[in-house]
Structure formats: structure tokens, C-alpha cells
Amino acid sequence: MFGDLPFENQGQIVPVLVPVAVAGPYSYKVPEDMQVRPGSIVRVPLGSRSVIGAVWDGEADKSVNPKKLKSIQQVFSADPLQEDLRRFVDWVANWTLGAPGMVLRMVLRSEEALEPEKQVLGFRRIPGKEPERKTAARQRVLDLLDDGMAWTKAGLSGAAGVSPSVIDGLKDHGVLETTLLPATPPLPDPDPTLPGPTLTDMQKEAAERLVAAVGNGFKCFLIDGVTGSGKTEVYFEALAEALRRGQQTLILLPEIALTSQFLDRFERRFGVRPAEWHSQVPARRRERTWRGVANGEVKVVVGARSALFLPFCSLGLAIVDEEHDGAYKQDDRVPYNARDMAVVRGHITGFPVILASATPSVESRVNAQLGRYDLISLPERASGAAMPELVGIDMRTDGPERGRWLAPSLVKAMQETLTAGNQVLLFLNRRGYAPLTLCRTCGHRFHCENCSAWLVEHRFRGRLVCHHCGYSQPIPDKCPECGKPDSLVACGPGVERIGEDVADLFPEARVLVLSSDLPGGTERIKREMDLIERGEVDIVIGTQLVAKGHNFPLMTLVGVIDADLGLANGDPRAAEKTFQLLAQVTGRAGRINGGGKGFLQTYNPDQPVIQALLSGNPESFYDVEIESREHAGLPPFGRLAALVVSGPDRVSAESYARHVVSVAPVDSPVSILGPAEAAMAQVRGRFRFRILVIARRGFDLQGFLRAWLQRVNQPKNNIRLQVDIDPQSFM
DNA sequence: AGCACGCCGACT
DNA sequence: GTCGGCGTGCTC
Numbered sequence A: 001m002f003g004d005l006p007f008e009n010q011g012q013i014v015p016v017l018v019p020v021a022v023a024g025p026y027s028y029k030v031p032e033d034m035q036v037r038p039g040s041i042v043r044v045p046l047g048s049r050s051v052i053g054a055v056w057d058g059e060a061d062k063s064v065n066p067k068k069l070k071s072i073q074q075v076f077s078a079d080p081l082q083e084d085l086r087r088f089v090d091w092v093a094n095w096t097l098g099a100p101g102m103v104l105r106m107v108l109r110s111e112e113a114l115e116p117e118k119q120v121l122g123f124r125r126i127p128g129k130e131p132e133r134k135t136a137a138r139q140r141v142l143d144l145l146d147d148g149m150a151w152t153k154a155g156l157s158g159a160a161g162v163s164p165s166v167i168d169g170l171k172d173h174g175v176l177e178t179t180l181l182p183a184t185p186p187l188p189d190p191d192p193t194l195p196g197p198t199l200t201d202m203q204k205e206a207a208e209r210l211v212a213a214v215g216n217g218f219k220c221f222l223i224d225g226v227t228g229s230g231k232t233e234v235y236f237e238a239l240a241e242a243l244r245r246g247q248q249t250l251i252l253l254p255e256i257a258l259t260s261q262f263l264d265r266f267e268r269r270f271g272v273r274p275a276e277w278h279s280q281v282p283a284r285r286r287e288r289t290w291r292g293v294a295n296g297e298v299k300v301v302v303g304a305r306s307a308l309f310l311p312f313c314s315l316g317l318a319i320v321d322e323e324h325d326g327a328y329k330q331d332d333r334v335p336y337n338a339r340d341m342a343v344v345r346g347h348i349t350g351f352p353v354i355l356a357s358a359t360p361s362v363e364s365r366v367n368a369q370l371g372r373y374d375l376i377s378l379p380e381r382a383s384g385a386a387m388p389e390l391v392g393i394d395m396r397t398d399g400p401e402r403g404r405w406l407a408p409s410l411v412k413a414m415q416e417t418l419t420a421g422n423q424v425l426l427f428l429n430r431r432g433y434a435p436l437t438l439c440r441t442c443g444h445r446f447h448c449e450n451c452s453a454w455l456v457e458h459r460f461r462g463r464l465v466c467h468h469c470g471y472s473q474p475i476p477d478k479c480p481e482c483g484k485p486d487s488l489v490a491c492g493p494g495v496e497r498i499g500e501d502v503a504d505l506f507p508e509a510r511v512l513v514l515s516s517d518l519p520g521g522t523e524r525i526k527r528e529m530d531l532i533e534r535g536e537v538d539i540v541i542g543t544q545l546v547a548k549g550h551n552f553p554l555m556t557l558v559g560v561i562d563a564d565l566g567l568a569n570g571d572p573r574a575a576e577k578t579f580q581l582l583a584q585v586t587g588r589a590g591r592i593n594g595g596g597k598g599f600l601q602t603y604n605p606d607q608p609v610i611q612a613l614l615s616g617n618p619e620s621f622y623d624v625e626i627e628s629r630e631h632a633g634l635p636p637f638g639r640l641a642a643l644v645v646s647g648p649d650r651v652s653a654e655s656y657a658r659h660v661v662s663v664a665p666v667d668s669p670v671s672i673l674g675p676a677e678a679a680m681a682q683v684r685g686r687f688r689f690r691i692l693v694i695a696r697r698g699f700d701l702q703g704f705l706r707a708w709l710q711r712v713n714q715p716k717n718n719i720r721l722q723v724d725i726d727p728q729s730f731m
Numbered sequence B: 001a002g003c004a005c006g007c008c009g010a011c012t
Numbered sequence C: 001g002t003c004g005g006c007g008t009g010c011t012c
Helices: A083-096 A100-107 A136-147 A153-160 A164-172 A201-213 A231-244 A260-270 A283-295 A305-309 A338-349 A362-369 A408-419 A495-505 A521-533 A574-586 A608-615 A618-632 A647-656 A676-682 A701-712
Strands: A013-017 A026-029 A041-046 A049-055 A120-125 A176-181 A219-225 A248-252 A275-277 A300-303 A315-321 A352-357 A374-378 A389-394 A423-427 A436-439 A456-458 A463-465 A472-474 A488-491 A511-514 A539-542 A555-560 A597-602 A642-645 A660-663 A691-694
Touching: A013 A100, A026 A041, A049 A100, A083 A100, A083 A338, A100 A305, A120 A136, A120 A153, A136 A153, A136 A164, A153 A164, A164 A176, A201 A219, A201 A231, A201 A352, A201 A374, A219 A231, A219 A362, A231 A248, A231 A260, A231 A315, A231 A352, A231 A374, A248 A305, A248 A338, A260 A300, A275 A283, A300 A305, A305 A338, A315 A338, A338 A352, A362 A618, A389 A408, A389 A608, A408 A423, A408 A555, A408 A597, A423 A574, A495 A511, A495 A539, A511 A521, A555 A574, A574 A597, A574 A608, A574 A618, A597 A608, A608 A618
Parallel strands: A219 A352, A219 A374, A248 A300, A248 A315, A275 A300, A315 A352, A389 A597, A423 A539, A423 A555, A511 A539, A555 A597, A642 A660, A642 A691
Antiparallel strands: A013 A026, A013 A049, A041 A049, A120 A176, A436 A488, A456 A463, A463 A472
């Protein structure tokens, strides 16, 4: 197989990347009768077990004790990993501060995929041979085999409606012969020549820019297109070009968006379904896709973030849809953002990458502003329908009476919508009945025993539930503090409580309350969504579950119950996330037929998020966000392994980075608390880590870091820490 | 004594 | 990530 290798390496020592959290490859001997080269996928002994790794680039580590060296046990028949993929693995490891072997593990996910798929036994006719006795069953089998094609036994007996023994009989009589079939016939390629949809002028221009980039090396595009602008149709044209060039395409979607709807759309455009890649695809099919991607049989993969690590042999385009979506972030094991790593893979291999969103993330917008990405704007809906007209309701002046949650102007609009035979969506991103329960006699508040969060009343289930850790208890009939019966009051609304309001106001309407805790799970939610789509519901009250997915043709009014929700929780992305969520949910109004309206109930109509939504001009909002983040010292692009923080930003900072080395009290300028060992423990298994220090202006950061280094580098800690102060490196 | 569990270091 | 060694502490 490797007869034409440029070098002979039997008996030599080669570096092998193994799936353990160590800094680099281990060294292994190559047995006399074996040939490997960089990228070869091998089985090697490691400690008491045997693991799968890959021969890596460079020289084997000469300093390792030769007595320790073990031999490679086996070379898998799968093609060696290509050079660009190897460089990508190294790059991701370096960026995420993870071990390269752990990144490689994401490439080599299933051992079965590394050997050729088992062939299955097929049956076909021997030309000219007839059975001596022809029964009806035998005739049906022979009719099916008339065209000379081979069938599997199970397929044939099923199709002919006979028992498998009929086929055995025919074989014994010398009428049929067996042959080996590939376990699965290769799928037909997606067809780029099928007629696409008619594009608007704006879409056409965007598509042309993308098409021109395919095959011309790396370039990153950001498609900023409003809901309904036809982003998908536009990037499908680039995909068609990649297909015409015989190149592969990867489409990344957030896990939640991987619905059959997208696959249907793909099939309508290209005639076949693409290969799918996510955790719910059965192992068998995943193995097949892995092999197909490596040997070029699979042309298009639609997948979740892990699809980025597939061993494509001729990847020519990557598309990241909903690029702002947090589902692209992996938090456990190797922490990475698949959106950014897709850009890196494109850069290394040399192909264009398309990021698409109706509400781009702040960092992607920064990258577009800086000229790193090419911005493509699609500000209009492809159908010609106008974007919904959004209205803000100032709850301080135009709010509802006490104990009600819907402002009179929203109620009036709902009435009009229902009279016109259309649907209303009321959006409130809070499950349950009420977020806080307290005793009106003694003021006792119900806290979670485990995590001190407030317990959310779920009246339907009759329980108080902690949305943080899942703890729940029945709703008591008297206060546990003062013992007063019937003294508990629910404060604030959840979707269930809005449902109560709506039932009072619109007793005739068919109302559906939809949240992720709906009994019946995903299946039930799917069914309810279909119900809405068919127009069998008048008013939908939902959490963020209803923000994306299905299209509802009759939905022309969206009311946001609490547009301020989520803005005060200390997340540095709070404003950005709220903007994205509300843009998405209000974008549902009149998406298909136009004429939609949206109402935002708010206590602060002047804040940038609300202003950006109402004006339909997000630019200013993004500018504010970018500026405020730079001011706070938070990089738009994060690659932090550790974070040291002080001052009022500490809560935000905690949710910003996972590895918080230390958190200082709010009133101290900046400090690192606890022993250095504790700080180091946070980054165990890492060999380098980056630290972001957020300090007040005028603070002596250099002096602080010097002192910290001195403390950490005490001999007893057995640590050598160096700090390279380079604020630019975070960008 | 016997073993369950958790911590820690080694793995080429 | 996974395994084995070793210490602690609890039970038959």
C-alpha cells in the first residue's frame, strides 16, 4: 500500500499522537514489517491498554528512555489523515490550550469507521438457469431478479413476499448465485444543475460574490440577512459551485436547528438529502459518513459542531448558519467554538467560509468592520413582505392594571388579529407560573436548598421548582416560616400565568402554552408546533422554544411580555443575546405574507437594545455593544483559559470564562485570592494558559502581575509561571 | 481483614 | 481519558 513512499521507516521511531492529555506526541517503534507515514491511523499500547492514535509530523522525541519504547500494533486501512487536518488539529490544540491528542480524539471518534465496511451477501440470477419446478413463490423471486441486479436475502424475501428459505432453495438448485455487495450502495451526489429558486436582484448579487470566491482560496463572508431574506438560498448557490468543482461542502447548524425541514429544503434544491452528522445519528450511519467523507463519496455534510472534525478529503466550502448561536461552543473536554474553528479550517486548507445570521454576534461584526470578513447584507425579505412594524409599550405609563400582564394596546391589537383570523404569539422567556413566591405576612421567600436561587412556582404541576438545579417541592398551603395559612403570593409572571390572563381576556380563543417542560417531551412539542402551523391554535404563549424552527404562515402579531428580561443578569452578552432573541421572535410576525406587527413591553424604552429593535437599525446597537465591551476590557473574541477579575464586573466575568482563577471582592481594586496552588488547580492538565485581568482604570496592572508572579513562582509551588503582557493577543 | 471510594500520578 | 496504586474509613 505504501510501496511508493518517499522514505522507509521500518524499525524507526516515529511520533504518535495518543488520546491523552499530554503536551505532544509519544514515541513508538515501527515494526520491521510495517510502513507508516504522518497521518497513518494506528493502534498502540499505552499503559495497560491499547489506544488509537495517529502518526504525527516531525521527529520523534529523542530524549525518551529507549527502554520505554513500545511498538505500533496495527495500522488501520483507512487513509492517513491529510496534512491540512493534522495542522488543524495542532492549531485547535494550541488555541484552546488543550492537548493535541484530545483534539485528535474528536477526529477519530469511532474505531469501526477505520476499517472498510463489511460487505453483505447478495443473490442474483445465473443467466439461462431455470428451476425444475416453478412455484408461485419462486416465480415472484425470479421476476424481481430479471434485470440481473443482486439483492440481499432479506430485501428479496421482503419484496417478493416469500420466506428466506425459498431463496436458499433456488440457490441450492443452482438458479441463483451469491456475490458480495457493498453494505450500502453509494448515494447519488447532490445535483447542482437542478433549477434553483428565482433569486431577487439583491440575492443574485450576493450569490455571485460567494460563487466567485469558491475555488479561490480562503476568504470569510458574513451574511447579515433579516429573517426571511433567503440566506439559505444564497449560500446554496455557493454550494452548487463547490459541487460543480467536485469539492465537498460542510454546513454547520446549531444542534437545535437540525430539523428535517432543513434537509427537505436541501433536497428540493439538490435532489437528494445530504449526509447528516450529529449525536442522534445512529453509529452505523455515522461510520459510513466518516468513511464517505474521507474517500470523497460524500459531497455534503450537514452537521452539528462536531462535524467540523471530519476527515474531508477535498473540502472546498464551509457554511456556518446561525453563526451567533451559543450551541457552537463546546464547554467540556476541549473547549472550542466551532464557528471560529471553521474559519481556521478554511484558512489552513484554503477555502471560503460563509457565516450567516439575522443577528450576527458582536465579534463577527467586529471582524467585518475590521475588514477580516466580507460583509454581505440582505436587509429585505425575499418575498417582498415588509418587516414587521415594531412598537414599544412603556409599561410605566401604558401598562396594564395591577395583577394583569398585557398592556391595553397589546390586547387591542390581539383582538384585531384574531378577528382577522390570524394568530398571535406572546413571548415570555420564563417557564412556570411565577418566578418568586413570598409570604405576605412575614415576607418569607422560597429559596432553593441547594443553590439559593428563587423557587419558581409551577401551578400546573403543583410544585415549586428550582430552574438552576432541578430541585422541587410541593407548594405548601402555609408559610414554612410563620405558619400562616393562605398567606403565600406569587410575584411576577411566567408563561402559565400569562395563559391565565389570556383565558380571562379571550375565553373563546384556542390557547396553547408552550415551554420546554411540557409533559410529553420533544415529540409532544413537535405535534403542538404542527398544530400551530395548521392554524388550529389562535394564541400561542411560549418561551424561547417558539423563537425558531417552524414557520407559521398565519402568525402576524408577536407580543413580547417582558422585553427587559435577561438584560440585568450580569452576563456580558446579555444585551446581545436579548437583541438576538427578540429580533428572532418578532421576526416571526408576518414572515410569510407580510403585514406583521410586534409589541415590546418594556420599563425602559430608551435602552439601546429596545431602540435598535424599534428602529430596525441594529448598527447603532452593535456600536454601543462593541464600545462598552472594549471599555470593560472584555475582548469580543474570547480565548481565555483563566480569568482574574475584580470590581463590579465580577459576576459578568464569571459567566464569561469557565476557568475563573479567582474572584476578588467587589470593593477591592484587583486581587487574586487563595493560594497559587488553588489557582493552578483550575487549569490542571494544561501547559499554558491565558489570563484576562479586568481592573479599574489607572490601576497598576504591571506591578500587580509582577507581585503575583513572585507569589506563584515560589519554589514550594513547583511551578514556573511566565506572563507575557500583550493585550492585542486577546483580539 | 476486606473492600469501597477518592485522590493522584503515569501513560512513550 | 483511563488505569492502577495507595490511603482513609467503614462494615462483616
